[in-house]
Amino acid sequence: MNSRKPFIAGNWKMYKTCSEAVETAGKLVKLLSQTSDVDIMIAPAYIALAQVHEAVKGSCVMLGAQNLFWEKKGAYTGEISPEMIVSAGCTYIIIGHSERRQYFGETNETVNKKIKAAISYNLKPVFCIGESEKEREANDTFNVLDKQVKIGLEGLSQDNMQNVTLAYEPVWAIGTGKTASSEQAQEVHLFLRNLIEKLFGENIAESIRILYGGSVKPENIAELMTMPDVDGALVGGASLDADKFMRIVKFKTVG
Ligand code: PEP
16 A cells, blocks of 8 residues: 555636636535545636635635746736736646647647746646557557656756656547556556656655546546556546536545
8 A cells, every 4th residue: 555645636628617617616615525535626727716716715625727837927918827826726737738738839848847837836736648549559658658757857856746746648538438447557657657766766756646537437436546556537527527526536435
């Protein structure tokens, strides 16, 4: 048994208006008790962060944002700084999601800048990595992940790494209904933990949480969580519904 606390995070992507987000967050708070043996985070759209923060205050649900820009402030129309995200009540920040890489041109290098900016404001990055279907079929999965991790985490200290969570999200499994088998997830998570050990040492490798993401739902979470190196999940679609998300969070007791 390891001592890593399970972590279930919900990525609400570009769904829910402000009032819908507040309603879902409120439902979730009611469904969960005040404390939890699982760390829980939801990441609504920027526009709803401050209101959702009010809705989850004092509960076990923590708040995250889905992206940031690395500069402190300035003429960057449409961008949001780390300080702004902190001021809206966020503790966590999702960085490098495959949809941002795919549709908004994020690279391993810009992801690295974002991770460093987040850490300098004490935001905890949930750093997303994952291979495409083509890359998996070409047997390139481990090379792709190696590069994403090495560049994404370049220049970080062991101390910085204490606040980083990895999220392995095979692109072919996101929003497709195709989940990686628990064995496929375990194989990659173990590879990632070994890589982290090479880069940052044994203690960081032992303590870092590695989440799986890709069509996680109440029906498959318990099986995934039996894997020794799967420490939780980053959930997209199924996190939009408070009841489903609660059942994922309570994977130990609810089917
Ligand atoms: C995600 O957006 O990170 C994700 C894993 O989505 P889904 O659960 O819908 O596949």
